[in-house]
Amino acid sequence: MVQKGVKIEAPSGKLGVLIPGLGAVSTTFIAGVEAVKKKIAKPIGSLTQMGTIRLGKRTDKRVPSIREFVPLANIEDLVFGGWDIYNDNCFESASNAGVLDKSLLEAVRPEIEKIRPMKAVFSQDYVKRLQGPNVKTGKNKMELAEQVMEDIEQFRKVNNLSRLVMIWCGSTEIFLKSEAVHATVASFEQGMRDNDPAIAPSMVYAYAAISQGIPFANGAPNLTIDIPALMQLAQEKNVPLCGKDFKTGQTLMKTILAPGLKARMLGLNGWFSTNILGNRDGEVLDDPESFKTKEESKLSVLDQMLQPELYPELYKDFTHKVRIHYYPPRGDNKEGWDNIDIFGWLGYPMQIKINFLCRDSILAAPIVLDLVLFLDLAQRCGMRGIQEWLSFYFKSPMCAVGLYPEHDLFIQLMKLKNTLRYLRGEDLITHLGMEYYD
Numbered sequence: 001m002v003q004k005g006v007k008i009e010a011p012s013g014k015l016g017v018l019i020p021g022l023g024a025v026s027t028t029f030i031a032g033v034e035a036v037k038k039k040i041a042k043p044i045g046s047l048t049q050m051g052t053i054r055l056g057k058r059t060d061k062r063v064p065s066i067r068e069f070v071p072l073a074n075i076e077d078l079v080f081g082g083w084d085i086y087n088d089n090c091f092e093s094a095s096n097a098g099v100l101d102k103s104l105l106e107a108v109r110p111e112i113e114k115i116r117p118m119k120a121v122f123s124q125d126y127v128k129r130l131q132g133p134n135v136k137t138g139k140n141k142m143e144l145a146e147q148v149m150e151d152i153e154q155f156r157k158v159n160n161l162s163r164l165v166m167i168w169c170g171s172t173e174i175f176l177k178s179e180a181v182h183a184t185v186a187s188f189e190q191g192m193r194d195n196d197p198a199i200a201p202s203m204v205y206a207y208a209a210i211s212q213g214i215p216f217a218n219g220a221p222n223l224t225i226d227i228p229a230l231m232q233l234a235q236e237k238n239v240p241l242c243g244k245d246f247k248t249g250q251t252l253m254k255t256i257l258a259p260g261l262k263a264r265m266l267g268l269n270g271w272f273s274t275n276i277l278g279n280r281d282g283e284v285l286d287d288p289e290s291f292k293t294k295e296e297s298k299l300s301v302l303d304q305m306l307q308p309e310l311y312p313e314l315y316k317d318f319t320h321k322v323r324i325h326y327y328p329p330r331g332d333n334k335e336g337w338d339n340i341d342i343f344g345w346l347g348y349p350m351q352i353k354i355n356f357l358c359r360d361s362i363l364a365a366p367i368v369l370d371l372v373l374f375l376d377l378a379q380r381c382g383m384r385g386i387q388e389w390l391s392f393y394f395k396s397p398m399c400a401v402g403l404y405p406e407h408d409l410f411i412q413l414m415k416l417k418n419t420l421r422y423l424r425g426e427d428l429i430t431h432l433g434m435e436y437y438d
Contacts, residue, residue, distance in 0.1 A: 002383050005425025009380040011073040013162025016155060017372050018214075019082035020205045021170030022117045023280050024332050025219070025246075027094035028361040029169075029368040030080045030115065034108040037076060041104065045366035047392075048072055048373045053417050055426050057435070070420050071380075072373045079159045082169075083151070083205075084117035085132030093117075097279065099332045099361045118151045121201040126173040128287045130280070141192035141204050148208035163379070165372045166209040167217040168224065168243075169364075171280065173200045174289035175296065176223045185236075188229035206230055210239045215375040218243030219368070221293045221396055234385050240378040242371065242387045245294075245395040248363035250275060250336040251301055253354055255409040258305045261342060265311075269341040269349070270319035271302060276327040277334035277360065286326040298322045300396060305407045334360045367393045381423055389419035 019026045035041040036049075043049035053069050055062040066072075080090070088096065090112040094105055105112075119136045121144045138144045156164060179198045181191035188207070191199050202224040209216045210225075210233045218224045218241075225231070225241050234241050247255065250273050261268060276282075285291045299322055308315035340352040371393055378387050391397030392412035397405040406412055418428045 002381055002423070004422050006381050006423055008071055008377070008423065011071055011077070011163075011376065011380065014077045014079050014159060015073045015372070015376055016079050016081065016159060016161040016164040018152065018155065018164060018166045018209070019080070019169050019368075020120065020166070020202070021168065022082045022084040022086075022088075022090060022093050022115075023169065023171075024097035024099055024361040025364045025368065026082060026169040027090050027097055027112070028099045029365040030090055031094050031100055031105060031108050031112050032365050033075055033078060033080075033369060034111045035104055038107065040107055043075075043366060043369065045363065046369050047366075047416075048370045049075070049366075053420060054429060055421065058433075059436070066420065070377060070424060073163075073376050075369070078372070079161060080115055081155045081159075082115070082117055083120040083148075085120045085122045085130065085134050087117070087132075087134045089113055089117075090115035097332060097361065099359065119147075121145075121148060121204045123201060125197065126200045127171045127284055127290065128174070129283050129290070130171060140195045141199055142189065145192060145204045145208045145211075148205055149212060152208065152212055152214070163376060164209075164212075164214045165217070165375050166205065166214050167368055167371060167375075168202055168205065168219050168222070169368065170202060170220060171284040172220050172290045172293050173202060173222045174287075175292040176200060178223065178227050182227035182229050185229050185233050188227075200224070203227070203230070207233070210234050210237055210241075213237050213239055215240045215379050217241070217371045217375055217390075219246045219364070219371075221245040221296065226398055231385060238379075238382070238384045240375055240383050240387050241385060241398070242375065242390040243394060243396075243398050246364045246367050247393055247395045248360055248367070249334055249356055249358040250338065251298055251395045252363070252409070253336070253338065253356055254301050255305065255407050255412075257340075257352070257354075258302055259408040259410060262306055262311075262314075265314065267314040267343040267347075268302075268306065268318040269343060270321075270339075271341075272319075272321045272339045273298070273336065274323040274325065275334055275336045276325045276330050277332070278326065278328040278330040279332045279334075279360065281360065282324070282326040282328075282330075282334075285324050291324060294324065295322055296396075298395065300405075301407050304404055332359055332361050334358055377423075389416050392416050
């Protein structure tokens, strides 16, 4: 365990950001960072860029910005690269995604047009609705992992990078469960040589990154790093990990609203959620096997927050349904509807209805930025393995075996900020406050 007030290595030099999947989320992130660098836009939604942190007592009035309090990499030092199954450069991909205005994209065109995707590790066995020409070939998955490692090393050398972070922004893969091949590093490596079908492309990228000591974040609900073999490898290589599934639209609303219902001891009969979206993510999730992976991630949230085993009279038998519909005209502008049937004093029923017209990639881009900067910080602090303090950013947060994941957004934020306080040797904030009234 990292000690309180640990000496943190300075973020000197350039930080490489490697992204499997140069689609809507990643190009919105990259173009957005370049726009912020040029001071033509603001990093709204980014805790690292816009957030503050209270230190000490309320009466001390010590509230620095987070980026002043902890030594984060400067966004001026970020260098971007990635892989994709399509040949489009970052400007072309961002234009096709249709998330950002043409005028903004033109303003950063010189910076993002030169970012061309490397050939991707991809198989339609895992993402059935997509197919592209820019794909690696090899005799087995180990050879593909070695090709990814070569890409990483070339990217490091060409850009004269001091450090790297990899963040999965690729599509949702089919639903997989942990199997024997995932049990140890040795069995996993043999499985790659044997082309074991239980090893998905995202795992190949993760193995390549972790093997080279590079922190890895999983932005999709895929199994990916949530297996013993890659956890073991991360411990051996001193690599921090986090995941999974960026918490953006409908689930963000659930982790804001459900804790409020529970705090007031209001009961829940049912929560019906449906979405329409038309981007590449929607197309992928139109396949039942990929949707199964996403559904598992979305459905787990309410059970783990409301704890029906502790509050059976309020939450024991509530119905939770999630639907996602691919609707091309909507593009990246996802719309989510929630019908929530609750009950209060003496069991009297009430309803809440939410209609969230959100922009998926606009909500995800600042998450990507924060995870890149915080994972880099974690590695410079000597932290390794699962970074549960980054649960704030995920629908299905990873945690140690035997623990339940914490989904409550406000507890997650407290955990994140207390981790930063701990790293800097400051007192943790409990909000007890009795000393003010002595």
